[in-house]
Structures are given as C-alpha cells and as structure tokens.
Amino acid sequence: MNKEELIAKLKTIIAPYIQDEKAFKNLSEDTDFVKDLKINSANLVDIILDIEDEFNIRLENEDMEKMLDVKSAMSIVTSKLAD
Amino acid sequence: MVGNDIIDLNEASRASNWQRPRFLDKLFSEQEQAYINSAENAFKMVWRLWSMKEASYKLYTQIAPIRFYNPKAFQCTINKDLGTVKYKNFYCFVQSKITSNYIISEARLKKQKLNSEIIEFVSLGYSRQSDELKAKLIDSLGSKFRLEKNVFDVPILSNGKELFHVSLSHHGRYGSYVRA
Numbered sequence: 172m173n174k175e176e177l178i179a180k181l182k183t184i185i186a187p188y189i190q191d192e193k194a195f196k197n198l199s200e201d202t203d204f205v206k207d208l209k210i211n212s213a214n215l216v217d218i219i220l221d222i223e224d225e226f227n228i229r230l231e232n233e234d235m236e237k238m239l240d241v242k243s244a245m246s247i248v249t250s251k252l253a254d
Numbered sequence: 255m256v257g258n259d260i261i262d263l264n265e266a267s268r269a270s271n272w273q274r275p276r277f278l279d280k281l282f283s284e285q286e287q288a289y290i291n292s293a294e295n296a297f298k299m300v301w302r303l304w305s306m307k308e309a310s311y312k313l314y315t316q317i318a319p320i321r322f323y324n325p326k327a328f329q330c331t332i333n334k335d336l337g338t339v340k341y342k343n344f345y346c347f348v349q350s351k352i353t354s355n356y357i358i359s360e361a362r363l364k365k366q367k368l369n370s371e372i373i374e375f376v377s378l379g380y381s382r383q384s385d386e387l388k389a390k391l392i393d394s395l396g397s398k399f400r401l402e403k404n405v406f407d408v409p410i411l412s413n414g415k416e417l418f419h420v421s422l423s424h425h426g427r428y429g430s431y432v433r434a
Contacts (some may be wrong), residue, residue: 188269190380206407209380211425213270215263215323216280223276226366235280236322 172252177245184221188214200242218244226252256434257361258310258370258421259305263298264355265426272300281307281325286302289332302357305332309361310339312408312421317375319407336365356428370432380424386425387422387429395433401417 172180180197189195190209194202204210204218219230219238228251229239237243272278278287278300286303293299307328314328315321328341330348337348339361349368350359360368373390375383388401400412401420411418411433419434 209384211269212308212323212325213266213425216325217270217274219280220274220276220331231325232324236324238323239321 174245175252178241180225181222181241181244182247184225185210185218187216198241200245201240203240205239222248229254255313255316255363255419256369256421256432257309257314257316258423258430258432259308259312259359260370260372260423260428260430261301261305261357262355262426263301263357266301267297269426272297283326283329286330289330294312296359298352302332302350302352302359303330305357306332306337306339306350306361307359307361308423309421310325310341310346310407312423313361313363314341314344315406316406316419317344317430319404319406319408343398347409358423360432370391370423373426373429373431375429383427383429384424387424387431390429391420391431394431 176187188210193205194207202208204215205212215238219235223229226248230247270284282303290296290299290319307325307330310328328339331338337350339346339348346361347365348359348361350357351368358370358372360370373387375386377383377386391401392399398413401409402412403409409420409422411420421432422428
C-alpha cells in the first residue's frame with residue numbers, strides 16, 4: 172500500500188467524525204484531528220477502533236498517545252503492518 | 255487553573271457507541287469498568303468518567319505544555335458528586351453534575367464547587383456554536399478580553415496586561431466555559 176492509498180483509507184475512516192468540512196476537503200499529512208477537523212475527542216477512540224478493524228492490527232496505549240494527526244496515524248499503521 | 259468538559263447525553267448516544275467491542279478497554283481501567291458495571295445507569299457512568307478524564311487532561315495541559323491522547327492513564331475514583339483523577343504524579347479534584355440532558359465536570363487542583371456556565375446553543379453547526387460560546391465568555395468578562403490558544407491547543411484569556419486560565423467545552427447542543 173502506497174502513501175496515497177493509505178491516506179485515502181484513513182480519509183474514509185475519519186469522514187463520519189469530522190466537524191469541519193473545509194479542513195476535511197483540504198486534508199493532508201499535516202491535518203490535525205482535533206485542531207483542524209474539530210473531531211470530538213470522544214470519537215478519537217472510534218477512529219482508533221476503526222483503524223484496528225480496517226487494517227486488522229491492534230494499537231497499544233503508547234500508539235494512541237500520538238494519534239493526533241494524519242501523519243502520526245500513517246506512521247503508526249505503517250509500522251504495525253510491518254511487524 | 256481549571257479544566258472543564260461537557261457531555262451532551264443526546265449527542266453521546268447518537269455519535270458514540272460505548273458498547274462496541276474494545277471501546278471500554280481502550281479508555282477505562284479495571285476499577286473504572288467496575289464503576290460502569292455496577293452503576294444504575296451504565297451509559298451515564300461511562301460519560302461521567304469520560305468527562306472527568308477530559309476535564310483533568312485540560313487542567314494538566316495548563317501545567318505541562320504537551321499534547322497527547324491517553325485517556326486510560328487518567329485514573330478516576332468517585333465518591334458521590336466529587337471525584338479525583340490521578341495521572342502519573344498529577345492529582346486533581348473533579349466536581350461533576352449530571353442532569354437528564356448533560357454531564358458537566360470541572361477539574362481543579364483544590365476542592366472547589368462547580369463554577370462552569372452552561373450554554374444551550376441557539377446557532378446550528380459546529381463553527382457557529384463555537385463562536386457563540388466564545389462570544390458568551392467575552393460578554394461575561396468585558397470587551398477588553400481576548401481569547402487565544404497556544405500551540406498545545408490550550409486556551410488563554412488576555413486583557414492586554416495579564417493572562418488568565420480558562421476552559422471551554424463544546425459537545426452537541428451544549429457549551430460550557432469557566433474561568434480559573
């Protein structure tokens with residue numbers, strides 16, 4: 172899976188939880204889940220669970236700690252898939 | 255310093271499903287899950303504990319300039335309306351109020367009664383509601399005050415001379431603010 176495919180998959184996962192359409196349209200690696208997309212922090216856990224289901228991986232608390240933007244989500248998924 | 259968090263119970267039941275597999279394990283310790291399992295209303299207990307963790311995180315980030323997502327590490331104990339939350343060496347008191355429509359929690363370093371103002375939004379849409387909440391806060395203080403956010407997403411009030419800690423929360427059709 173290349174970078175573009177990974178971003179596309181993540182975009183589908185986070186779509187139901189965003190509260191800022193404009194930031195979502197312009198989504199990039201630097202997009203912040205809370206500051207930019209205004210995702211409620213209660214829904215961050217849903218994104219984490221959806222990522223686990225989609226990629227068939229399990230995230231530990233240490234992985235979750237960094238899950239604040241697209242870039243860190245990508246790096247966590249990539250490293251888990253390589254395990 | 256103060257951190258607060260409001261939960262719109264309607265929004266919580268619409269936008270989250272606390273019964274989905276692994277949800278509770280990701281967010282709550284064994285002790286907290288025991289509170290949930292023995293609660294008269296498990297749904298309200300889930301969201302009360304969640305709001306305690308959020309309010310405490312907001313207080314913590316006023317002390318430690320950092321951003322992270324580790325709600326499970328903020329460990330709650332509760333006794334009636336008062337709770338305490340522990341994260342590493344950090345320890346705070348959290349007062350909660352639970353109504354049929356919302357739950358509000360307010361975290362402080364010392365025991366103090368709940369001081370958060372609650373707003374039921376008139377406007378629709380997240381960004382308009384967010385503006386409404388900020389306008390209400392400024393109205394309550396006077397127009398010389400400005401609300402800013404630092405890089406860690408921590409809000410701060412300025413009147414041109416001094417800075418004041420403040421906490422804002424927005425969920426569903428409810429908003430809340432409190433000044434330190």
